[in-house]
Amino acid sequence: MGNGVIKMLQDTLMETLQEQLGKVESQEEADKIIKKFENLDMNKIVLEMFDTMADNTTRHMRDTMYEKVTIFRAEEQEFLAKQDRKWYRAFVASESMYIMTLEAAEAYGEEISQLSEEELEELEKKANTFTAMLHIHGRAMQQFLEIITLMKNGFADGAYARWRSMYELAIISSFITENGEKVAKAFIESSETDDRYEWARLSNKFPTSKKYISFNDIQKNCNLNSKSWRHPYDLANKAVHASPQGTFKRMSNIIGGEDAIPVGRSDYGITTPGEHSAISLAQITGMFFSTYSTESSTLAIKYISNWIDVIREEYFKTHDYVFPDDKKLWDDSMVSYENMENDKSEE
Structure with missing residues (x-):
């Protein structure tokens, strides 16, 4: 004492x-x-x-406690209302991407179920890859919706932490779709074990002398351009773990040049997880829909990828409006869906 x-x-x-x-x-x-x-x-x-x-x-x-929590919830609802007013267009763009991707996935599944016997025999050659990607895509969809929910609630760091998982799913998707059925089957079967990455050994891309396979090993041996994502992924890792950078350099720490210590909701830092999650969802969806290509799935890959431009424009413009003293993220020279349409009409 x-x-x-x-x-x-x-x-x-x-x-x-x-x-x-x-x-x-x-x-x-x-x-x-x-x-x-x-x-x-x-x-x-x-x-x-x-x-x-x-x-x-x-x-x-x-x-x-009921009195205090009632006041807390009233303040929470006030924040949520303000957050939605500020970021409404951006959140609508993300939610629209979720809806369009979900509808496209449902249509893809329906189309697969109606394949002819000959077409089903062709798909059967990729059955494990299709199953693995079906589940990975479902998980990515859920995580994308979690990110939207976290952003709406003012938790940019939490949203970015969930994007980290989406990025890892994109890497795993790339590795599986590139290395075929044996790897996909091993991935599925490993779900019944404690193995995390040993399934990747069946790709024959790693020396037998290598004792353990890590996520980084898989990342270095897939076609997804992980080099360009190295810095964002590193930031997301720091946000997840108990690192000094993740503590002192959180996405919502610096507001208007002033150092802050957020202990709850913040309207700052929303742009990055909003943009990155859209890119990862489009990547994973593209790989899933390419497992067995149809005219509809090829079309869906294109318009879902196009939507990244809509996401980027809405989030960047909203950020510039909400935080006018920050460095501008958007300029009219950037490619957007609207600009693409204008270019076509001029032709």
Whole structure:
């Protein structure tokens, strides 16, 4: 127990003692009072005092928790309303991408189910790859929606942490689709084990002397351009782990040039996870739909990829409007779906 607390209690007891002694009428009575004070266990008294204070505080918090949480939720709803007003167009663009991708995936699945026997025999040659990509794509869709939800709630760092997982799924998708059925089958079967990346050994891209295969090994041996994503992925890793960079350089730390310590929701840092998650979803969707190409899936790959431009424009323009003192992210020379349409009409 702290010496300061004990001294404070001792001083208080001495004042009480002097006050009691001032009221006694005999030395015998005074001696009894002094003896009682001398026998006091200060540490025990302090512990009992803290226990009583903690119990009283707990009781008070329990009695007032509904009132406090009601106020907290009202403030939360106020933030959410402001967040939606500011980022409405950007969030709509992300949600539209989720809807269009989900509808395209459902249509793709329906189209696959109606293939002829001859076409099904062709698909059967890629059955494991199709199954692996079907599940990976489903997981990516869920994570994309989680990212939208986190951004709406003002958690840019959490959204970027979820993008990290989407990026890793894109790398795994690339590796599986490039290395064929044996690798895809091993990936599926590994779901029943504790193995994380050993399934990739069946690609024969790693020396037998290599004891363990890591995600980084897979990343270096796939066609997805991981070099251009090295810096963003490194930032996302720092955001996930208990690193000093992830602590002091969070996406919502620097607002208007001032260093802040966010402990809750923030409207800052939304742009990066919004853009990156759209790119990763388009990549994974493209690889999934290419497992067995149809006219509809080829078309879907194109318009879903086009939507990245819509996402980028809406998020960049919104950021520039909401944070006018920041460096501008958007300029009219950037490629956008709208500009592409104008170019076509001019032709």
